[in-house]
Amino acid sequence: MSLTTLTFGLFFAAVFAVYWIAPPRARKWVLLAASAAFYAPFGAAALSVLAVCALAAWGMGLAVARHRGSRALFAACVAVSLAPLALVKYLPGMFAVAGVSFFTFKIVAYLAQVRAGQVEPERDPAVVAVYAAFFPQVTSGPIQRADSLMPQLRTPPAFDADAALRGAMLVVWGVFKKLMIADNLAGYAADALRTPGTMIGPSVLLGVVLYAVQLYCDFSGYSDMVIGLAAMLGISTPDNFRTPYFARSIREFWGRWHISLSSFLRDYIYFPLGGSRCGAARTALNLMATFLVSGVWHGTGATFLIWGALHGLYQIAGRFTRPARERVRQALHIRADSPLLAVWQSCVTFALVTFAWIFFGAPDLGGALAVLRQIPGGFSLSPQVWKNAAVMLGFDAATAGRMALALAVLFGAEFLARRDGFGAWLEKRPAPVRYALCWAVCAMVLFWGAAAGGGFVYFEF
Amino acid sequence: MKRFLKCAAVFLTPVALLCLVFFAAVWRSGELCDYEAAAHASAAGDVTLLGLAYRDSTAAFKSAAANDVKAELLVLGTSRSMQLRGEFFSTDSFYNAGGGVAFLSQVPSFLESLDESARPERLILVLDQYFFNKDWLTTGGSPVIDYSSFARPDAGYLLHKFFDAYSYGKFRVLDVLQTPAGVVGLSASARGAGFYPDGSYTYGTDALGDGLDPGFADSIHRILTASNRFEHSKEVAERGVADLRAALDTCQDMGIEVTAFLPPYAPSVWQYMQDYGEHTYMTLIYDEIRPIFDEYGCEVFDYSYLPETSDDQYLDGFHGSDRVYAAICARLAREAENLADVLDEARLTALFEQPGLPKVIDFTA
Numbered sequence: 011m012s013l014t015t016l017t018f019g020l021f022f023a024a025v026f027a028v029y030w031i032a033p034p035r036a037r038k039w040v041l042l043a044a045s046a047a048f049y050a051p052f053g054a055a056a057l058s059v060l061a062v063c064a065l066a067a068w069g070m071g072l073a074v075a076r077h078r079g080s081r082a083l084f085a086a087c088v089a090v091s092l093a094p095l096a097l098v099k100y101l102p103g104m105f106a107v108a109g110v111s112f113f114t115f116k117i118v119a120y121l122a123q124v125r126a127g128q129v130e131p132e133r134d135p136a137v138v139a140v141y142a143a144f145f146p147q148v149t150s151g152p153i154q155r156a157d158s159l160m161p162q163l164r165t166p167p168a169f170d171a172d173a174a175l176r177g178a179m180l181v182v183w184g185v186f187k188k189l190m191i192a193d194n195l196a197g198y199a200a201d202a203l204r205t206p207g208t209m210i211g212p213s214v215l216l217g218v219v220l221y222a223v224q225l226y227c228d229f230s231g232y233s234d235m236v237i238g239l240a241a242m243l244g245i246s247t248p249d250n251f252r253t254p255y256f257a258r259s260i261r262e263f264w265g266r267w268h269i270s271l272s273s274f275l276r277d278y279i280y281f282p283l284g285g286s287r288c289g290a291a292r293t294a295l296n297l298m299a300t301f302l303v304s305g306v307w308h309g310t311g312a313t314f315l316i317w318g319a320l321h322g323l324y325q326i327a328g329r330f331t332r333p334a335r336e337r338v339r340q341a342l343h344i345r346a347d348s349p350l351l352a353v354w355q356s357c358v359t360f361a362l363v364t365f366a367w368i369f370f371g372a373p374d375l376g377g378a379l380a381v382l383r384q385i386p387g388g389f390s391l392s393p394q395v396w397k398n399a400a401v402m403l404g405f406d407a408a409t410a411g412r413m414a415l416a417l418a419v420l421f422g423a424e425f426l427a428r429r430d431g432f433g434a435w436l437e438k439r440p441a442p443v444r445y446a447l448c449w450a451v452c453a454m455v456l457f458w459g460a461a462a463g464g465g466f467v468y469f470e471f
Numbered sequence: 472m473k474r475f476l477k478c479a480a481v482f483l484t485p486v487a488l489l490c491l492v493f494f495a496a497v498w499r500s501g502e503l504c505d506y507e508a509a510a511h512a513s514a515a516g517d518v519t520l521l522g523l524a525y526r527d528s529t530a531a532f533k534s535a536a537a538n539d540v541k542a543e544l545l546v547l548g549t550s551r552s553m554q555l556r557g558e559f560f561s562t563d564s565f566y567n568a569g570g571g572v573a574f575l576s577q578v579p580s581f582l583e584s585l586d587e588s589a590r591p592e593r594l595i596l597v598l599d600q601y602f603f604n605k606d607w608l609t610t611g612g613s614p615v616i617d618y619s620s621f622a623r624p625d626a627g628y629l630l631h632k633f634f635d636a637y638s639y640g641k642f643r644v645l646d647v648l649q650t651p652a653g654v655v656g657l658s659a660s661a662r663g664a665g666f667y668p669d670g671s672y673t674y675g676t677d678a679l680g681d682g683l684d685p686g687f688a689d690s691i692h693r694i695l696t697a698s699n700r701f702e703h704s705k706e707v708a709e710r711g712v713a714d715l716r717a718a719l720d721t722c723q724d725m726g727i728e729v730t731a732f733l734p735p736y737a738p739s740v741w742q743y744m745q746d747y748g749e750h751t752y753m754t755l756i757y758d759e760i761r762p763i764f765d766e767y768g769c770e771v772f773d774y775s776y777l778p779e780t781s782d783d784q785y786l787d788g789f790h791g792s793d794r795v796y797a798a799i800c801a802r803l804a805r806e807a808e809n810l811a812d813v814l815d816e817a818r819l820t821a822l823f824e825q826p827g828l829p830k831v832i833d834f835t836a
Contacts, residue, residue: 016627030472171475178479408639445482452486457638461631 011051013146013235014188021048022239025145029243030169037166041140041243048145052108059094059107060143066090067117068138074124075131084125091117099310109149111307113142115274120156122278129157137163144245146236150229152250152270159245167244176433177241179448180234183432186451186459187231190416193460195224198403203371206380211387212399218381220403221371222364223417226255229268234432241433253428255363255421258355260324263363271307275300290330297329298322313369313378320366412458419451490630493637496647497629501655502526506621507535509655513668514539514566520673522658522665525632526622533571534584534618536670541589542566544813546670547581548597549573551734551789554796555595557669558834559822560813566591567670575602575711577616578718582725584618593809594722596731598760599700600753600775603711606702633657674786678793678830682786690740690788694747700789703749707759715760719767729769730809733757735795740788741776770807774799783829792830797823 011018025044032040049057070087077083095114098107120141123129132138140163141156142148202209202217209217230251237247254266264272283296298319305318344351372378388395400410427435436444497503506528512518514536521532537545543564546555552569571581575598582590601607636642642661650660659665663675677683684690693701722729733756736744744750757773764771777798784794791799797819804814822832 169472169475171472171478174475175478178475178482448482449485453489456486456489457634459631461628 011048013232013239014185026242034166038134038136038140038163041144041163042136045140045143045145045148049108049143049148053105055105056107059110060113060148061139063091063094063113063117064139064142065135067120067142068132068135070117070121071124071131071138072133074121078125078127084121087121088118091121112151112153113148115153115271116142116147116156118278119153119274120160123156129160132156132160132164134164144240146239147247150232150236151268152233152236152247153274154247154270158248162245167246169244172437173244173246174242176437177238179436179444180238180241180433182238182448182452183436184231184234184236184238186416186455187227187234187420189455189459190451191413191420192224192228192231194409194413194416194458195220195227196460198405199224199371201403203368203381204373204377206377206384209384209402210395210399211385211389212395213402214381214384215389216396216399217403218364218368218371218385222255222360222367225367225371226251227420238433249431252431253424255360256356256425256428257359258352259359260321260328260362263359264321264325271304275304279303286329293329294326297325301325308370312375313372316375316378317366317369320369324362324366412454416454416458419454423447492644493633494626494630496642496644497626497633499650500647500657500660501650502629502633502657503624503626504655506532506623510535510621511539513655513666516668517653518655519653519668520659520663520665521655522660522662522675523656524636524658524661525629526624528621529570530572530577530581530616531618531621532666533568533670534581537566537568537571538584538586538589540566540670542591544593544595545591546595546597547571547578548734549599550672551599551791552595552597553666553670553672554791554793555597555800556667556671556793556796556834559797559800559819561815562813565669567672569597569670569672574608575714575718578714579721580616581618582721582727590725591727593728593730595810596718596729598715598731598733598756598771600733600756601700601702602714603707603756603759604702604704604752605706605708605710606697606704607700608708608710610702636661674792674830678786679828682792682830683790684787687737687740687782687785687788690737691743693788694740694744694750697749701744701750704752705749707752707755712759712763715763719763719769722769723767728809729764729767730771730803730807731764731769732772732799732803733775734789735774735777735780735791735799737782737785737788737791738776738778738780739782770809772802772806774802777802779823781829786830793832794823794825794830797832 011021021044025040029037029040029044046057049060070090074084074087092114094107095110097104098110120129120138124131132141137160141160144154144159144163147154199217199221202214203221206214206217233250237250240247248269250269252266252269254263257263257266280296280300283299284292285296286293288296299322301318301322302315303318304321305314305316308314308317339346339351368381369375369378372381390396405413423435424432429435430438436447439447501509502523502525504523506523506526509518509521509523510532513521513532541564544560544562544566546552546565546567546569548569549572550570553567555567555569557563557565557567568581572578578596636657637644642657647657647660654660654665656665658675662677664673664677665675666672674683690701693699697703719729733753735741744753753775757771761771777795780791780795780798785791800814801816801819801823803810804816804819807814822834825832825836827833
């Protein structure tokens with residue numbers, strides 16, 4: 011069930027009530043039952059795969075801990091953990107297993123942390139099962155590490171009203187991002203990416219930019235909901251997005267976008283390959299390999315590979331041109347903390363990221379190239395041209411006004427919260443401001459939002 | 472926990488109240504009604520205006536109602552037949568089943584969905600011109616309709632649509648909460664649009680102003696892009712002719728006398744198509760089908776262009792208002808032998824020429 015439906019709302023209300031009424035030692039069983047009930051509609055086959063993976067993770071954790079020195083055993087356990095992911099993605103006719111990309115990575119992270127001695131192997135299979143199948147996270151992450159999540163499952167924290175309220179506000183914010191912005195933009199962006207030939211260049215460019223916003227709101231909105239729901243159950247989850255479109259470099263972007271995945275790839279692909287501790291050529295190779303893996307994780311088509319390779323190239327170019335760019339800045343007497351420099355860097359970063367999103371969102375390579383061919387056509391800075399571009403994309407005055415207001419609220423709040431994170435920032439505001447903002451976004455969702463129940467983009471991975 | 476629940480209650484209470492008010496509007500509007508029951512109630516006259524905004528089972532509705540009414544004179548066609556009002560005819564045994572078919576090929580199945588006792592003696596069949604357009608025929612596929620299947624309401628979806636409609640100023644909550652008895656559906660409640668008990672359709676407040684397509688911009692766009700019932704063609708489609716024969720065969724087998732006509736376009740839209748030159752099939756249809764109607768002993772008339780009507784009497788480029796259909800009936804009174812006994816040309820001409828708004832006839836005057 012989708013997190014934005016009334017059905018899920020009622021489901022979570024029931025889980026919340028039972029969870030907090032139950033004694034602490036029984037809460038992991040409440041979560042296990044809730045996770046099973048949440049996942050069951052995906053089918054008995056998928057549920058079985060998840061259950062088997064969770065049980066195998068428990069056994070493999072104990073085995074890896076007993077034989078920490080055995081690289082072969084660890085490698086075999088990782089291979090077994092990733093087998094369902096490989097089969098689902100590459101075996102023709104294989105049934106879908108929701109969230110396989112996420113829970114397999116969680117299990118690999120658990121095994122790696124056990125081997126490194128960062129966590130003790132969990133002897134309670136129920137804790138491992140909840141770790142792997144925790145219902146808010148199971149379909150689309152975040153990929154929370156074992157050392158962060160398991161202790162909270164083993165010894166559930168007491169109810170914290172502040173954390174729960176912060177979580178509830180984050181859920182409202184996530185719903186706003188998903189239903190008001192992401193789902194409303196989806197149609198316009200899809201037209202530009204799938205049928206660019208029917209539009210003028212500015213329409214296609216506008217559609218691509220809207221796709222970048224849609225993707226961010228869809229995924230970060232989902233993450234906000236997940237983190238908020240977990241917080242209402244007393245479970246703390248690290249941030250998964252930190253205003254990534256304000257990043258001033260691609261490197262910073264990846265420290266702010268899908269943080270749980272980028273940190274996983276950093277810790278378990280990039281660092282084991284040698285990271286940046288080797289020479290320049292090897293560092294470049296390590297960066298490219300890491301981002302190619304990221305591309306393949308997101309999808310099996312050539313476009314995802316190109317998307318990953320582009321980010322690898324960006325990282326390599328950014329790293330090796332940094333000294334030169336720094337010399338240019340100094341030569342131009344621009345202060346490092348200059349706001350204009352920050353704006354320039356953020357714009358360039360956004361442009362690079364959005365260019366790569368073309369490959370991420372296009373149906374195939376031909377489609378991506380068609381988008382790129384169409385963008386320059388009819389380009390102009392004339393406001394009338396851009397107005398026509400918006401109309402051609404399907405906007406009318408009312409819809410454009412609504413979306414402009416929603417985006418102003420989104421980016422305004424996120425700019426103000428760029429250092430603390432939205433939940434922590436909102437918590438510091440006076441109560442009337444908190445209520446007013448939550449009511450305002452709630453009203454926008456009710457009156458202007460898309461119908462609930464739409465799929466999440468990252469659910470497809 | 473108490474503080475959390477108190478804060479949650481403070482936040483959720485106004486939200487819940489707002490949802491409750493709108494849900495009350497959803498319920499009061501009748502959008503949650505049992506569509507099949509409403510269809511029967513409409514046919515019985517208990518529902519004076521049935522206009523659901525978010526469910527469309529018109530074919531099933533018209534079949535059920537036609538079965539109840541058992542009219543001697545039945546109208547059948549697409550939305551371009553729905554304006555034929557019972558008030559135009561001097562018989563009480565009348566029902567407009569317009570909207571019951573979307574394709575000519577569906578006429579036999581619609582008639583077969585009627586009980587034997589409900590089959591009409593006379594049928595007015597409205598033949599949309601694009602029934603004979605090869606390109607248009609390939610777009611829809613003429614789906615098979617289950618005349619017993621009525622769309623079910625989805626409360627959550629309706630609540631969302633009500634919020635959306637309200638945000639566009641399409642209705643006022645207080646007005647909907649005071650929906651009078653006998654009026655069912657948001658379109659009926661908010662716009663006065665829907666189906667009367669005789670099966671004919673009123674456009675409500677849309678008929679009071681510039682209509683649905685001011686300046687016929689959408690129709691012109693369709694002409695230029697060859698889309699959505701304005702596909703280009705220079706010849707009459709054989710499949711359309713075959714569908715016509717099948718329909719007439721069914722009527723003959725059932726002993727139904729058929730009077731048919733090609734419905735009108737707004738004069739300027741018709742002229743535009745003639746000047747554009749890509750829809751010449753329309754001028755060939757009548758000569759192609761007239762011999763077929765003669766074969767079956769039935770009548771057909773070409774009312775594609777009615778020079779006595781004016782653009783402001785049309786809802787859009789191809790849907791005439793009440794006045795246009797009064798003009799059509801006046802012509803039928805003059806030309807259709809099979810309907811001479813139920814049509815009064817003088818009265819219909821008076822209705823057509825009645826002073827007042829161009830798209831509206833006051834039948835009580």
